[in-house]
Amino acid sequence: MPAILTHDFFARDVADRAKAELPLATLDEREAFLLGSQGPDPLFYITIYPLMAKWAKVGNLMHDERPARLLAAMREAVDRLSKREKDVGAAYLAGFSCHWLLDLTVHPFVNAWAYDLTHAGVPELGPEYDGKVHMEVERDLDETVLYRKTAKTIAEYRPFANTLRASREVLAIIDKIYFYAALWTYDRPIDPTTFSVSVGCYRTIMRLLYATRDPHRNAVAALERAITGSPYSTYGALSHRVRASASSEFDNAEHRAWTNPATGAVSRDSFEDLYERALDRAPAVASAVLSRDFDNDAARALTGNLNFEGAPAPSDAPLA
Template identity: 25%
Template sequence: MGMPNVITHGLMAQETLKQLPVSTVRSAIEHFEQAFLFGSNGPDFLFYYNVWPWLNQKEAARISDFGEIIHRQKINEFTDTMIDLAYQLPKGKKQDIALAFIAGYLTHWSLDSVAHPFIFYRSGEMKGSTRYWHYRYESMLDSLMVTRVFELKLQDVPSKKFVKLSKMERETIAWIVSTAVYKVYGTVLTQQEAMTCMKHFYQVLHALFDPKTRLFPVVQWVENHLMRKPWNFSSHMVIGDLDEVHDILNEHREAWCNPTDPSEIHHDSFMQLFDQALGRATLALSQLNHIGMKKAVSMAPVMQDRQFDTGKSEDRPMIIYDSVYEKSGNLAR
């Protein structure tokens, strides 16, 4: 799984909507805001197929691979294909659902492509002992963005509210995504498989939202003593107890770099990156609207094939990390 987490992406989508002028895209979002909010999770819902450990994990890995591919390959083409499919639908509810979803998808790409390098660098490599720390970092970002930045009560912003869909919304979005996957990547993701991802996505977000931090210590005990897999599930939990140790938002403006390039050094806080991504998202949705008006033909001028994970157009390996957890020596929370 990869993000910033669900709530932060939902907040980005809502802030982007505030910036939009009256347009076809804005109208579609206003009619189907849940499809828009679901879209703000981008392709991440594909990581949740059979997420529960008692379900077929071989199939879970197969479906999860689709999410990885979409994050890294043919970024422009996949998005353009979804847009083409949306406009093949008859005008009305289904087309509006599709456009609202794609608009949300673009906000997801915007935040990921700007902020993911920051998170990868500061959390650590996603294998070995640091495998789950990326998710741990993102989950705490959710808690901090809600309470510190937006000054809301965490219990009033449950993760599941961003992924709740009607039957028509589920079917339409699943058709758009599964059809685009086949057209662009030549592999089969069925509409039903995509809908199962949505179902399991909602279930796990509901189960792992813990604003009072009551379930978290229980889950960690099970992970540590029975599963022998620390952070396997608890890393995905959005909890009320805030991390006051690791400066998750980088309010102190410590140096960090894109994990693909040690010479690319930044000092931005996460809030600054959020604002940068908001600008990118606003531009992306303007381009989406221009495509609908026949004033543009592709998202390529905005997206530039920038990968979700690295923000780079070319495929580069991540080679450098500097985990805040390892530096502090405080691995408990």
């Protein structure tokens, strides 16, 4: 998945481009839309809360399984909200659809980098470290997007202060959407506060990851490596650096050929090409999920049964 800032700025770009399709009339609606652009990712961070950690698996299910049914179920959940809540719920769903769109467009590109680097025969950089490399690539691109959009680094633009905003009332509305979507799509009756707790956990993690000084970041990463015995640090891979650059060594500005590990398809697209392609499609996707006739059939037509990885995931496939 692209990382938190890339998704946030993508949603802001969509909101600017699709004002007719997305009449975000209130602050709550705009914040719900931007929070929706983070998709199910907040669920991955609920693992830091032991009593709720088991629901992190629902994030994996949403990411990998039954994408068409998931979007249709979320749309149905929005329809069941009270009149007062529907506009906020719809804004969240529109943002969520943008997350799916950017993920399925960019994920194969990031996966290609991770696959190539971990299969290059470099000592202590084998396939078992694919996840760490994936995080590194996404973080590097995140830093680039931030500088391109704002001419700022994290020293001036704090990720934890500028993302994941939403009031308790907004989170309570989204909790309802998640409860019904998880039940109807995956037969998982999750805790009714799962999403709001996840967002709280994600906010905490973002604050802990924030470091503007390399010695601080390096010390924490070294401590993690010493404790885990791994040559690579998750903290180091996720923590944004102060990097004032509008380019990334992973952006493929040279348009070199790369191969989608899931399909074998070859492309020369750069990160910017993929970002713009998703942005061009986003207004139509948001409009589709908000239409009155958006049901299972419409969701299958929209998604092509492609999950957030850009891989086939039919609605009738058994859960992994």
